[in-house]
Amino acid sequence: MSERMPHHREVQDLLVEQMRRDLSRPKWWTTIWGRLSIAGGVLSVAGAGVAGVVLLDERPVTETTIVHCLEGPYRNSDGTLSGASASVATPDGVVAITDAEATCIQMWEGGAFEDNDPLSATPVPGVAPEEFTTCVTDEGEAAVVPGVIECSVLRLHPFQS
Incomplete structure (x- = not known):
């Protein structure tokens, strides 16, 4: 009797296939949604910075x-x-x-x-x-x-x- 689990070869093939898919998947920041998320975050931070500078700058009474x-x-x-x-x-x-x-x-x-x-x-x-x-x-x-x-x-x- 073998000490291996039943269907050892099929389970091993499924795991190898899953690892290949995971390794070939593009990184999240290279996808279109990732790039849009990064661009949105940059615009939000820039907008908040500009709004802070505009509201906090001292002005004389003209x-x-x-x-x-x-x-x-x-x-x-x-x-x-x-x-x-x-x-x-x-x-x-x-x-x-x-x-x-x-x-x-x-x-x-x-x-x-x-x-x-x-x-x-x-x-x-x-x-x-x-x-x-x-x-x-x-x-x-x-x-x-x-x-x-x-x-x-x-x-x-x-x-x-």
Whole structure:
């Protein structure tokens, strides 16, 4: 009686055939799906890098005729900035705003962000936050946010002083 398993020759031939198929199969990165996966990964990493650089680059305020005073570190549901905007107009034209934070403090203390009747002659004064973060919009306008935040959270640029 033989010590070999039954059908030893057939099993051995099947194993050799499987090994040949495995060795002749192309590597995953040389197939079309592998190359598409690599290209997609490279594009994703590059896109994330570009988006990070665009959002995190500091910008100066170039449009000094308007200031956006946000009422909180969030945007409206339609993507616009929350709060109010201010500009200083004179009969000769619009004056440049030199201190955006001071302008927003005046708005806060004047009650612009309180729940007031818009027709009231004497609005209830408000309390200004202790700290502000100045950010810059894509158009170069100052956006003053109450509190200390990262400007990129609001899709704004950090202020370059």
